[in-house]
Amino acid sequence: MKQITIRKLGARLLGDSESTILQSMRQQNRLWNKLVEIERANTEAYRQIVAGSDAELAAITKEHQTVEEQLEEVRIARNRARAAKRTKALDNAPDFAAAIKTLAARLKELRVGMKACRARAKEAAAPGLQQLEEGRRAAVKAAAKEAELWWAHSELVLAAYDVARVRALKTNGTLRFKRFEGEGRIGVRFNNGILLSAPPPTSMLKVREPTLDELGGLQATRSKKRIVAVDMRVGKAGEDRTAPIATFLVTIHAGAELLLNTPLKTVVVKRENHAGRGKWFMLFMFVDADADPIDKPLPARAVGVDFGFRMVRSPDVHSVGDDARSQLLRVATVVGGDGAKEHITLPSDLVGKFHHAAELRGELDRIANDFWLAHGPLFTEDVLGAMSKDEWLRVLVQKAKRARQPYASLMLSIVRAHAEQPVLGEAVNNAMAAWGRRARRLTVATYGTRRRAVERRNHLFRNAAARLVAECGFLALKNTAFAELARLVSEDGSTESPLHAAARANRVIASPALLRAAIVQAAKREQRELVLVDPKDTTLECSQCGHRQGGPIADLMFVCYSCHTVHDQDENSALICLKRALESNA
Structure with missing residues (x-):
């Protein structure tokens, strides 16, 4: 019986390896987007081949697409009317509800017909579909090779792609592109597993006691906590054939100890953004394939x-x-x-902590609104016209003008962009910077409080x-x-x-x-x-x-x-x- 144990622990990155890790994560993001592009093209080609092999299916598919577009238009109109009244009372309005009900019923009928025709069409299109699948696999393999990632990092992306692709096929969904915002994960996988109690058989991972210099002023404040150092390979070897190694300080709490005598199969480093700051985590997956099943009597209650x-x-x-x-x-x-x-x-x-987080969020929304009321009118058409269309500050300001209400993350992005390009002058930039410092402190407090409560x-x-x-x-x-x-x-x-x-x-x-x-x-x-x-x-x-x-x-x-x-x-x-x-x- 296979027994899987996962430990997710907070980590702290030492040294100057962050740029190397972020570069790998950025390349992983590019590979993912390339795979999404391949999958979308493959899905479209698949539908064309299947529909082209059966005239009845092609006609039903075309009508299905038309009805879907009509349904989406009705929903958009309903949402706009609902947003104008800032209520959901229009959900059951006769003009919207009747149209949505009719179109949804027609879609359901068309899907039944498509399902009946698709099995027949697949048999007729089998040779073309086989060739299409071979082309997809070749394209995925070429994309992974062109990404120039270390094999362990590209495997993470390919594994996530396979899982997402299967889920999309089951739910008739679509894979989505992702924008890199400083978040991601890298890791190493050991096919046969390694034991942390034994001397490390590989240079890709080493768990050891930290030195005093590495600890610095960081110490476990309670006896139930323990800090270990983890040396982990984080990228391809350079021209000198030296692999980049990053060191993390990992805090282990009571009840979440690492399993020394159970095979360690995977170690993953995750970077998440919390209130504009990167936070590191390490996930250890232990797999015991020979665990004895525990025969317990089934409770009768x-x-x-x-x-x-x-x-x-x-x-x-x-x-x-x-x-x-x-x-x-x-x-x-x-x-x-x-x-x-x-x-x-x-x-x-605990309920009080949630309420406190909501109060902090309300205060954050209030100061974001005050910021935009004070500085939004300063971005006149003349100021924006003096900037090129693709300049980041102009893009952010236009986004804020279109938004229903200002929100803190967008206002902080405007502050950072204006600091790089102070088109409103030094005095306004200093006022923005002062607001940004206050907003960042409040953002950290808001999301930190809620995250701990959750x-x-x-x-x-x-x-x-x-x-x-x-x-x-x-x-x-x-x-x-x-x-x-x-x-x-x-x-x-x-x-x-x-x-x-x-x-x-x-x-x-x-x-x-x-x-x-x-x-x-x-x-x-x-x-x-x-x-x-x-x-x-x-x-x-x-x-x-x-x-x-x-x-x-x-x-x-x-x-x-x-x-x-x-x-x-x-x-x-x-x-x-x-x-x-x-x-x-x-």
Whole structure:
């Protein structure tokens, strides 16, 4: 049984290897865009060959393309009208809804016809398709060779291309071009794996203790942390046949230690942009192909799980975090067939961090708006006309003028571009620079606060999902479409109500779909039986007597009009999900 363990650890780059790494990432980005270009040309040629071999398919394909264009035009018109009113009340407007429904139905009919004709057309076009596939493979091979990348780096791009291509073929999607913005990944792969406990058999990777000079003032502040140095090859050998080696300081936390006696197959270095600054990570993938399967008895407990985003205040709920006696954000309710109940909640301090991040984001948007009100009018037509059309400052200013509202990242780009070309004078440039320093500090604080809150929430969700799956052999999950909840408008469709705004904020913070996905993933990993239950009327039916109420229930408590039993609405809904799942499997 193959067992895969991945460690993602924060890293710090030492020395002057950043330019070498960024150059490799830039070349990888060029290779990716070349592969996208090849794939798009191949897809178009594929469609022409298949359609050309069957006249009926060609006619249906042409009509399908026309209907798709018409549908896109209707959606664009609807979105423009909706943006003008700044509401989604127009989603169900008769003129848009009827047209979209008619065109979507016609598309569905055409796709059924295309599917029936395509199998026949593929058989007729088999020789041409085989030749086309051989040409695609040759083009991919030539593109990888022309990229002049080190083989380990080109393999990463080719592997990502293969995965994305398969996904696009399954979903009828299209690969997208990417603009290089300083983010990317490089790495090395070991076919047979290496053991970190043994002396390094290769010069491509070495994990060792850092020297005092490398540590400098950086030390592990807690005993549960450990810092190691990783020497890794990051590019092709130069003319002197010397391979570039970069050194990273990696912080290892308790519970995320590197596996010394398990084969290490892949090491990847990632660079991500956080508030305009590059942040480094290292991913270690250990693969034990000979791991003995652990035979554990399947738990007999069956549970139903209801998901939501309610603020509750209860001293006796089970929280996956701390502070269970204060205001909690309830994300899920678990009810077992044995009557046991528990609530998965987010603690109030974590919810507060999300609110603090939202406040910082609001302040960032406010100062971005103030910046554009003060400096936007200075970029007159005469000032812009004095610059060439392809000058970066002019492109950014024109983009800001077209934007519905100014945003901080664009304003910071204007500040940097104006510093290189101060067309408004030195005084304005100094004012822009002062604003830029303040905005960068606020940007770092905003995204740092939210990122830490999101990471903690996801960690709590993973732990809660693992614990729940370990205790249960059968799980019934309520399959709620959360995108349809917390609408932007009130019931009359006129204005946005504070109730809906608060519910939408709680939905974003709670992200119950992430918890559900974590439970589904853990259940698949542990081979548990899992059923996704249709949420229709689960909040209207009494789990005690089966009576169905006449309308929606806004209160947290459910009072049955038939048997007069009082339930917690979430607990009642979870038990209904469990009963329906068991009945469907009977």
